[in-house]
Amino acid sequence: MVFTSLNFLIFLPVVMLLFYITPVKYRWLTLLISSYFFYINIKPIYALLSGGITVSTYVFTRLIDKTPDDNKKRILMILNVIIILLPLLFFKYFAVINNELILLLDDWHLRWPLPEMRYILPIGISYYTFMCIGYTIDVYNEEIEAEKNIGIVALFVSFFPLILSGPIERAKNMLPQFRDFQRINYDDLVKGMQLMLWGFFMKLVVADRIAMYVDVVYGNIESYSGNSLLLAAILYPFQVYADLGGYSLIAIGVSKVLGIRVIDNFKRPFFATTMAEFWRRWHISLITWLTDYLYTPLSFSLRKWGLWGIILALELTFLISGIWHMASMTMVVWGLLQGTFLSIEAVTSKRRTKFEGKYSLSNKKWYMLLSMMFTFILFAISQVVGRVDTVGESWMVFRKIFSEWGSFYLDMTTLFYAFIGIVIIILKDFIDEFFPERINFFTNKRVWVRYSSYLTVAFVIILFGVLEGNSFIYFHF
Amino acid sequence: MTAKAFFIRGVVLICIFFFVDFIISLFLVEGLKKYYGINDSPNVLINGSSMAMNGFNRDAISKRSGKKVASYSLEGVGLGERYEMISHFYQTNSNVEKVIFEVSPVIFESSSLSKNIYTIFYPFMDAKNMDTYIYNRAPIKDYLVHKFIRCSRFDSRLMRLIIMGFMGNFDNMKTNELSGDEIADDKIGFVSIPYDETKKDIFGETMNLIEANGSDVILVMMPMYKAKYLSFNPNEYTQLSDYFRNFCLNRKGFTFIDLNRKELIENTKNFSDEVHLNVNGQDEVTKMIIPYLQ
Numbered sequence: 089m090v091f092t093s094l095n096f097l098i099f100l101p102v103v104m105l106l107f108y109i110t111p112v113k114y115r116w117l118t119l120l121i122s123s124y125f126f127y128i129n130i131k132p133i134y135a136l137l138s139g140g141i142t143v144s145t146y147v148f149t150r151l152i153d154k155t156p157d158d159n160k161k162r163i164l165m166i167l168n169v170i171i172i173l174l175p176l177l178f179f180k181y182f183a184v185i186n187n188e189l190i191l192l193l194d195d196w197h198l199r200w201p202l203p204e205m206r207y208i209l210p211i212g213i214s215y216y217t218f219m220c221i222g223y224t225i226d227v228y229n230e231e232i233e234a235e236k237n238i239g240i241v242a243l244f245v246s247f248f249p250l251i252l253s254g255p256i257e258r259a260k261n262m263l264p265q266f267r268d269f270q271r272i273n274y275d276d277l278v279k280g281m282q283l284m285l286w287g288f289f290m291k292l293v294v295a296d297r298i299a300m301y302v303d304v305v306y307g308n309i310e311s312y313s314g315n316s317l318l319l320a321a322i323l324y325p326f327q328v329y330a331d332l333g334g335y336s337l338i339a340i341g342v343s344k345v346l347g348i349r350v351i352d353n354f355k356r357p358f359f360a361t362t363m364a365e366f367w368r369r370w371h372i373s374l375i376t377w378l379t380d381y382l383y384t385p386l387s388f389s390l391r392k393w394g395l396w397g398i399i400l401a402l403e404l405t406f407l408i409s410g411i412w413h414m415a416s417m418t419m420v421v422w423g424l425l426q427g428t429f430l431s432i433e434a435v436t437s438k439r440r441t442k443f444e445g446k447y448s449l450s451n452k453k454w455y456m457l458l459s460m461m462f463t464f465i466l467f468a469i470s471q472v473v474g475r476v477d478t479v480g481e482s483w484m485v486f487r488k489i490f491s492e493w494g495s496f497y498l499d500m501t502t503l504f505y506a507f508i509g510i511v512i513i514i515l516k517d518f519i520d521e522f523f524p525e526r527i528n529f530f531t532n533k534r535v536w537v538r539y540s541s542y543l544t545v546a547f548v549i550i551l552f553g554v555l556e557g558n559s560f561i562y563f564h565f
Numbered sequence: 566m567t568a569k570a571f572f573i574r575g576v577v578l579i580c581i582f583f584f585v586d587f588i589i590s591l592f593l594v595e596g597l598k599k600y601y602g603i604n605d606s607p608n609v610l611i612n613g614s615s616m617a618m619n620g621f622n623r624d625a626i627s628k629r630s631g632k633k634v635a636s637y638s639l640e641g642v643g644l645g646e647r648y649e650m651i652s653h654f655y656q657t658n659s660n661v662e663k664v665i666f667e668v669s670p671v672i673f674e675s676s677s678l679s680k681n682i683y684t685i686f687y688p689f690m691d692a693k694n695m696d697t698y699i700y701n702r703a704p705i706k707d708y709l710v711h712k713f714i715r716c717s718r719f720d721s722r723l724m725r726l727i728i729m730g731f732m733g734n735f736d737n738m739k740t741n742e743l744s745g746d747e748i749a750d751d752k753i754g755f756v757s758i759p760y761d762e763t764k765k766d767i768f769g770e771t772m773n774l775i776e777a778n779g780s781d782v783i784l785v786m787m788p789m790y791k792a793k794y795l796s797f798n799p800n801e802y803t804q805l806s807d808y809f810r811n812f813c814l815n816r817k818g819f820t821f822i823d824l825n826r827k828e829l830i831e832n833t834k835n836f837s838d839e840v841h842l843n844v845n846g847q848d849e850v851t852k853m854i855i856p857y858l859q
Contacts, residue, residue: 274566550716
């Protein structure tokens with residue numbers, strides 16, 4: 089059951105009804121049962137895995153909380169992190185490494201003792217694993233107390249709006265909300281539905297439409313000319329934004345209609361003027377998680393190396409981010425590229441600020457626009473590597489873009505709708521970025537403007553959306 | 566906001582949604598009917614699949630013959646679907662003098678249709694026969710969604726046709742010419758012509774339906790590129806042609822034309838692929854069909 093399926097549109101109102109007729113004290117139970125129903129509906133075996141991780145997290149966090157000895161606490165924390173990571177490592181990396189070794193040794197006429205493994209990665213495992221690790225570390229650092237009710241921990245791990253693709257939430261934000269549900273707030277209900285509506289627009293009208301072009305071109309790189317590949321490379325970042333951004337808005341909106349506040353995952357990323365700013369706006373929940381639990385401790389421990397310590401911490405953080413996305417060499421290169429871009433920015437930061445100050449560039453619109461475009465280009469380059477199957481293919485894409493221009497693959501209908509969709513998204517982000525209070529549709533004081541906006545977006549989704557139940561890109565991660 | 570205000574506003578919004586949905590869908594259906602030409606009491610109906618869609622220039626036929634022409638052809642349809650289309654057509658059109666009915670060597674093929682072929686009829690599901698057709702094939706959830714949310718019956722592909730309908734643009738958009746790469750020259754042996762009895766019965770029922778509505782019929786064997794044409798078993802092809810010829814001989818007002826003529830099928834400039842005519846081929850075929858409409 090994905091958010092864009094008809095089943096979900098039936099499931100959600102039923103859950104909302106059950107949730108709001110349940111006494112406040114037991115609402116966590118309604119949500120827990122609904123979440124497990126939602127997850128079991130995808131594949132029952134997945135629920136066993138998330139259940140196991142829940143039990144481990146619950147037991148270990150309780151033990152960490154009760155143990156006065158710091159060393160024991162540390163061992164318990166590390167032990168739980170390892171236990172939680174094991175399923176992720178097995179499903180995401182072990183099978184891939186094993187199969188690669190079979191192929192490699194086969195080339196040398198050698199036999200690997202294990203058979204080839206074909207496991208499907210349990211959807212959402214990367215997300216709830218990170219959430220549980222974060223919770224364990226927070227309890228260890230005494231930032232929060234361990235939750236005493238295992239049901240609440242289970243709900244934190246399996247909360248259905250977030251389990252498939254995040255946002256990667258923190259226990260300190262979620263657990264208090266699950267312990268003490270607020271009374272129904274109709275403004276939140278309206279706001280949640282607005283977010284869902286816009287999320288559906290981003291996913292169904294924009295992301296899935298762009299996918300119709302990008303998937304065709306990237307599906308057969310050898311057959312397409314450099315200009316077609318260039319267009320696909322430009323479109324793909326918009327596709328990912330509309331896909332994961334749309335998913336996140338639906339997840340946040342669904343949470344909101346149930347009275348739960350969830351952190352934002354995107355903040356108009358294509359208006360970032362540097363890569364550092366871009367990563368403060370893109371997949372925020374993942375990046376803040378990586379910053380808090382990886383980059384900050386790493387850069388702290390490497391601080392004696394000065395700038396090189398920061399560079400190393402950046403490279404390692406984004407390398408792990410890449411590997412978190414997928415066990416492939418392309419994602420390793422993707423991570424290293426991000427780390428390199430950020431490192432170069434860090435190294436040149438002082439000089440750049442001085443240069444910008446000297447010519448008063450920071451306030452100049454053309455300079456901001458150029459910076460935004462440059463940031464977008466850097467991200468698009470890294471996304472080429474992230475999108476293809478092998479590093480060799482990414483090289484082929486770049487080579488063709490720079491040297492093999494030929495017949496342009498133009499699926500005019502698809503491109504027309506995709507272009508309109510991108511313009512609408514960018515326009516909305518532009519208004520939110522620069523005129524947040526001046527122009528608004530969903531939050532307009534006039535009822536007729538709000539209703540007209542809702543209906544327009546709804547009918548655009550129905551008439552121009554790709555309503556074929558396509559999966560979300562980040563389900564694969 | 567209070568609970569009462571929330572629910573009142575919710576109900577009002579839902580009511581407005583269904584009202585707007587109804588109005589927009591009426592507008593879109595009108596555009597689609599204009600595209601097919603089935604809203605204007607046409608004198609001539611062209612019915613078929615993609616071969617007929619690309620094969621006949623509705624405007625040119627109309628101008629040269631002086632008759633109103635409808636081209637109610639859909640990509641990927643089989644005989645069963647075409648029976649429903651013609652039945653649907655006659656529900657609102659009674660002045661049809663002639664029906665140009667596309668036939669091809671694969672017309673009696675048993676099962677080559679996509680499983681969700683019923684989706685092409687969603688825009689017309691207000692018609693009883695279309696509604697029944699969809700109800701019997703679509704999953705109940707899909708059926709209900711399309712029944713109650715009328716705009717969901719349309720998609721972006723249809724939008725193009727609707728705009729073309731309102732603009733009166735019925736041109737064949739295929740301007741490319743068949744290239745050597747697209748011609749399969751490694752065929753081994755002949756392709757057998759399928760002959761499913763059930764399909765033959767449906768064909769007979771369709772002809773009876775047209776006859777009962779007082780229209781004459783022109784069965785047109787649509788042209789295909791030489792390599793494709795020659796790939797079919799020649800004896801079976803002759804048998805099929807004879808079947809159509811005899812069928813027409815036994816019925817008053819029925820004519821059979823085989824357009825697989827040398828001058829047409831040997832020229833790559835007439836085809837966009839092995840079975841579909843491009844704009845040049847369409848022009849040739851249109852010229853050939855005009856005398857039969859006088």
